[in-house]
Amino acid sequence: MRLSNKVALITGASKGIGKATALKFAKEGARVVVCDLDDAVAETVAEIKLQGGQAIGFKVDVTKSDSINAMVKGALTTYGHIDILVNNAGIVQDAQLKKMTDEQFDKVIDVNLKGTYNCTKAVVDVMLERKTGVILNASSIVGIYGNFGQTNYAASKFGVIGMAKTWARELGRHGIRVNAVCPGFIETSILQDVPEKVIRSMEERVPMGRLGKPEEIASTFAFLASDEASYINGAVIEVCGGMTL
Numbered sequence: 001m002r003l004s005n006k007v008a009l010i011t012g013a014s015k016g017i018g019k020a021t022a023l024k025f026a027k028e029g030a031r032v033v034v035c036d037l038d039d040a041v042a043e044t045v046a047e048i049k050l051q052g053g054q055a056i057g058f059k060v061d062v063t064k065s066d067s068i069n070a071m072v073k074g075a076l077t078t079y080g081h082i083d084i085l086v087n088n089a090g091i092v093q094d095a096q097l098k099k100m101t102d103e104q105f106d107k108v109i110d111v112n113l114k115g116t117y118n119c120t121k122a123v124v125d126v127m128l129e130r131k132t133g134v135i136l137n138a139s140s141i142v143g144i145y146g147n148f149g150q151t152n153y154a155a156s157k158f159g160v161i162g163m164a165k166t167w168a169r170e171l172g173r174h175g176i177r178v179n180a181v182c183p184g185f186i187e188t189s190i191l192q193d194v195p196e197k198v199i200r201s202m203e204e205r206v207p208m209g210r211l212g213k214p215e216e217i218a219s220t221f222a223f224l225a226s227d228e229a230s231y232i233n234g235a236v237i238e239v240c241g242g243m244t245l
């Protein structure tokens with residue numbers, strides 16, 4: 001069990017990649033702090049307990065610093081420390097530039113970029129105090145290459161890579177590693193509004209001929225969070241079935 005004795009806070013863990021990551025981390029021995037604004041946060045906690053793991057859940061919006069701070073306080077009261085933060089919560093609100101509204105732009109930046117900043121600010125002192133920690137930012141291949149109709153999302157996902165590299169420089173000497181993971185197209189509800197035709201064309205662009213599964217991103221997070229990745233810092237890891245070749 002690669003994450004024994006670790007406490008991991010995972011945002012956006014009610015479903016999709018975040019939920020798969022919470023379940024995987026618990027299987028690897030971590031005590032998991034499950035965060036999401038959705039009520040289904042309780043289901044993730046229940047599933048972890050059913051598989052014999054330990055977890056507590058918080059219904060928290062990553063754009064709200066006060067509730068994030070209260071969650072961190074609650075997690076520390078229960079588990080005493082936080083070793084791993086996975087900044088996974090993210091949304092899309094797609095439109096081509098000429099049609100994108102300011103509200104769409106601001107909302108995606110607020111959740112994906114500012115939310116990642118908010119959560120990291122809230123845990124960094126706890127990690128600095130113990131001189132150990134791992135911070136993982138969920139970016140996207142869109143955060144490296146851009147994507148049609150995703151000005152706001154691309155800006156946010158480029159941004160979380162920029163913050164990961166900056167924090168890797170600032171925190172590395174204090175025992176904290178920071179990395180970004182860039183999934184390709186993964187089968188989750190974030191793709192629910194993408195037309196079937198577009199999904200098929202995405203699959204055709206992947207040399208492996210299929211979309212990824214949430215568990216395949218969860219395994220990458222688990223590896224990066226573990227001591228097996230002890231010299232990986234400031235890295236940007238594409239997990240996309242070779243789609244960008």
Ligand code: NAD
Pocket residue numbers: 011012013014015016017018035036037038060061062063087088089090091111115138139140141182183184185186187188189190191
């Ligand atoms: P998803 O929609 O299945 O899950 C996202 C979760 O985040 C949901 O449970 C949602 O309630 C939660 N969330 C949204 N806003 C929140 C907020 N303000 N505060 C707290 N929680 C919030 O999406 P997913 O596909 O599992 O995506 C997870 C991450 O991976 C996102 O950052 C996404 O951008 C990134 N990603 C996904 C894909 C993909 O193809 N699925 C590809 C690249 C990157």
